[in-house]
Amino acid sequence: MTKTPIPLRADDMTHFARALARQLGDTSPSHLTLMNMLARAAGFQNLQHMRGATAAAKRLDRPDDTHPADARLVERALHQFDAGGRLIRWPSRRAVQTLALWALWAALPPGICLREHDVNDILRREHCFDDPATLRRTMIASGLMTRKKDGTDYQRLEQKPPAEATALIRALTARRRARPAEGQGAGHA
Structure with missing residues (x-):
């Protein structure tokens, strides 16, 4: 008969270790020894390893950018694209042009000539x-794509x-995922 795993969650291991020590009474090991035992039981080498792994996980969960995206600029750029995620027209504002180029950059396969x-x-x-041609040249000038001098081997x-x-x-x-596959539905201009 297989056993159903029972999850154990403790918001703070220190409080958990103290409660366990009270239950064990006089036979309880020291607080630090008990904390190390719990860390090893959770799959870590020791308490320091567990602390380091927890701190690293918190850092990875935090967004890297210290400033949030300018939602108005993103919205202006989105207005330049149709419901299928295609660029309708070349934007007149430079900042919106740059964002449009990034969107095209994302459509290119990474690491392939x-x-x-x-x-x-x-x-x-x-x-x-x-x-x-204009989009290709502008992407190269903006540093989003490169090519050989002879005009071959383009790469993102x-x-x-x-x-x-x-x-x-x-x-x-x-939007692009919702786009009908090539040959299906309405084409674009």
Whole structure:
């Protein structure tokens, strides 16, 4: 017969160890020894290992950006994209252009060298005004993509997008997933 696991949760191990020590009475080991025993029972080497792992987990849960995304700028950029996540027109404002480029950057496969026609195909799927050359050149000038001097082997430059770009990419990813597959539904202009 298999046993059903029973989860144990203690918000503070110190209080848990003290309560356990009271139950054990005179036979209880020292507080520190008991804390180390509990840490080992939880799968850690000792109490210090458990403290370090807990602190690291908290740091990883915290967002890296100290400033939140500018929601108004992200909203302005979102207005430049259709319901399927395609760029409708080239934005007039520079800040919105930059965010739009990040959205196109996210559509390119990471770590893969592409030929010019492959980049053009991807960009054509992601915008409606049929000017992949301008988008390609602007992405290179902005440091989002690189190419060889002879115009071959385009590659997305891997980097961390700013907070606004991350928010825009997240919103557009949802729109792109809802987009009908190629050959289905209505096409784009």
